[in-house]
Amino acid sequence: MKINFSKIIIFSFVVFLISVFWMGLKNNNNYNTKNLTGSEISSFKLPSIYNGDIISDETLKQNQFTLINFFASWCAPCRLEHKYLIKLANHNKDIKILGINFKDKKKNVINFLNELDDPYDYVVEDQDGKTSILFGIYGIPETILINKELIIIKKIVGPIDKKQFEEILNFIQ
């Protein structure tokens, strides 16, 4: 039987292409915020913006609840949600807030926090944004609420509003 190489090459290429797309879809859960709820956060290690101390997922295991907030000084909607973060920080001892500063300049972040007050228990920097991508972040601001076991309880895309703020309070009470 005559082997037709062009056919084999074309079919193999198509199979390869479709397989990559399929694997891409599976990987792609990073971008699907709904699917993330109930799963454990990825392990990470990021330096504190103030002193360079490393904060990792291990650090968060000490907290009853942790709210991980992705923000940047250049992001306007981040300012809208800031008041809720401050309320949370002032009124609740059970929750710690981790601010992951996304693709930003250290000087600008410090100015930002000096101006608006700093609600964060830890502020770390993710300069190239790669760790944030691991968390499934595709826009700023986004917020993830996790428990002691590092399981995601809630994920908020966009700025926290009053309703979501109350939902967070309900979760931690």
Added chain:
Amino acid sequence: MLSNIGSTLIFCILSLSILIIYNSYVDIKIKNQLIKKSIYNLSLLQTTATVMSFFTLVAGFIFSDFSIVNVYENSHSDKPLFYKVAGTWGNHEGSLLLWINILVLFSYLFLIYNLKHNKKFRLYTLIFQNFLIIGFVIFLLLNSNPFSLIYPVPSEGLGLNPILQDPALAIHPPLLYVGFVGCSIYFSAAIGSMLSEYNGKRFALSIKPWVQISWVFQTLGITVGSIWAYYELGWGGFWFWDPVENASLLPWFAISALMHSVMVLEKRNTLYEWVIILCLLTFILSVMGTFLVRSGILNSVHTFASDPSRGLYILIFLSLMIFTSLIIFFKKRKKDEYNFNPNSKETFILANNWFMIFFLVTVLIGTLYPIFLDVLTNIKVSVGPPFYNIVIIPFVIPFLLLMAIGPQISWINSKKNYLLKTIYILGGALVINLFLFYFFGSYGFYSNLILIIATFLILHLIIDVKKSLKKKFEYPRIVSHLGFGFLVFFIGINYQHSVETDFNLRVGETQKLNNYEIFFENIKIEKNKNYKSVIGDFKIIDLKKNYVQYLSPEIRIYAKPETLTYEAAIKSRINSDLYLTMSNISRSDFYNIKFQNKPFMIWIWISALMIALGGVLQLMLKKNEN
């Protein structure tokens, strides 16, 4: 109520498709040349049901029927009527319904406007088009039903994504859909042609107008999308090689190649196999683009429409389409044997096709490579403008040369010698280039070369206009090619001479830049129907020309959903665009200002529209001939 009507109509479309397939299959076996009347009636009924289902959804949006989830999620009662209507397709579910409308409409129109063609060919085309319709209707019903209900009925909707509340974006999806989904008809026709062995010139004649229609709409859709990104997203340019932009460009390259090679099939009755490949490829690339954009596999401005579960369905559908068409193609292929004279129009068209495919492959690699790398090695990269500029620009130069010379050459074997004329025109282009050099000052090697060749093409076409005054059939080609020549020319100048800078400014302060003085006069707050805006008043003084211009960029605060958008203030002038955006700096009096002066921006849009206009002229001439 509306939801029930809509859902019933969707089931009608599905049932009618099954009936059409069954009846067509039975009718193929009957040996006469007339298609049964019942098939026409079923198709008409299907078209009516489809259009009605779409208008039912439009009514849901107009009357703010929040019992429909889709209306609740994408509209609210305060929204202006225009955006309520545009909201119908400003979301995944509604746009899929629009997609089905176009599939059905093209299916019916192809059936009734191809009466002169072979019965078997038309019926096979109808069958395959209805397979596509069934595939998308099932997708709609299982995963993306625009008529799903919500209980209890909310009193107010969430609102349309503010960046979509823009006139250009309201028309961008429908245009692009007619362009991309319109390709489905010659995908089906290509399979129909192979199965019925209705090939060669007759096949070319049957698909040519449909290729032209979808090409015109694709060109317009891409241009309007690009204009929207410029005005609305504040990207400040005409093309960014964003993966989503690329996804729309891929089928455009294939369809442009197809539009040219179908002429060879019509005139010389050759390249049939190649035309079939392009017919199949164009629609496959359109569906692949939809997959990339809707599955969320790419991260871009269209992420609002993405969802991996949708992606899986589109991927299954895409795989079925590719494998079916490949199997039929390899079983039924008819190898072309052609021996073109190097100095003939068909050789030049073939060369054009190879360039188009080269551009297509380059953009495809640039778009897919980051996905491949991410999936296979977990490394995240993005491919940006430098890659495309390095790979594509050198090839644009011979491409433009061929574009200028090709149309001068006759079919089969051209006896004329164009060398002398070419040298004269090239000389003219060089002289014009010297003037440009004098006017703008120095510029880069590549830009210089691109400008010379673009001028060469434009001059060629201007001479053609003079020669072809009485040959109406030449007008469309001249207009489209002239549009392309101008497009490359203005992009070249724009690329080389744009001024771009950003700085911080407070009310009452002035910033000096080269020839410009920018004075931040005032700031005011206005309340609009569905948003509040912070408007900055700026006075721009051109010190060189002693010319004053006022610009007022905005920061819009939308209530539903709560979002901030930055509206650029753009003053489009004949020779350049002044572009100003402002964004607030937290708890400070300063605003961050981005100022740009972009030469000939408006001419880039006009050139792109001219390319599409050529296609419109072609269709009008065709209509007059008939």
